[in-house]
Amino acid sequence: MATSKKKVFSEAELEAMQDAKVERKKGKKADGEADLLAKVAEMGDSDRAIAERLHALVKQNGPELLPKTWYGMPAWANSAGKVVCFFTAAGKFDSRYASFGFNEAAKLDDGTMWPTAFAITKLTPADEDKLAALIKKAVG
Incomplete structure (x- = not known):
């Protein structure tokens, strides 16, 4: 009986894992802002417009956050290096919308349940x- 191998990860997911590997190798030698802006420049027009605006919003409202890439996506980390928020372009995983999310390092706790990611088609x-x-x- 022949068995076919089913792909566990998509090409985009494999690419994201490779990006993470490169990011870890760079470590503290990385130029977070340059890396983030380079990834933004690779995006399609709609994703790029959203990412550029989000980068400006983070710089203005969370100036202590450090720009970086995280699995090949724009992200912003605290001084301990923990990613607080990140952007996933719609084109990255062929999704109908981009998203902006918050990780555990974000101080958004509000009772027993709160949102941690938002779908974005455009920013008003x-x-x-x-x-x-x-x-x-x-x-915080």
Whole structure:
């Protein structure tokens, strides 16, 4: 009986893992801002516009967060190197929307349940205001 091998990871997921491997090898030698901006420059127009605006929002509302890449995606980390928030381009995994998420290092706890990621198709001024408040809260 012949068995076929089923792919466990998509090409995009394998690429993200390779990106993470490169990021770990760079370690403290990495230029986080340059790496983040290079990844943003590779994105399609819609994703790039969102990522550029998010980068500006994070710099303005969480200036202590350090830009970096995380699995090949734009991310912002605290001084301990823990990723607080990140952006996933729609084009990265062929999704219908991009997303902006928060990791465990974000100080967003609100009772027993709270949102940690947001789907984004475009950013309106009201959306930016909401995200700015969340970024401020995340860095505590």
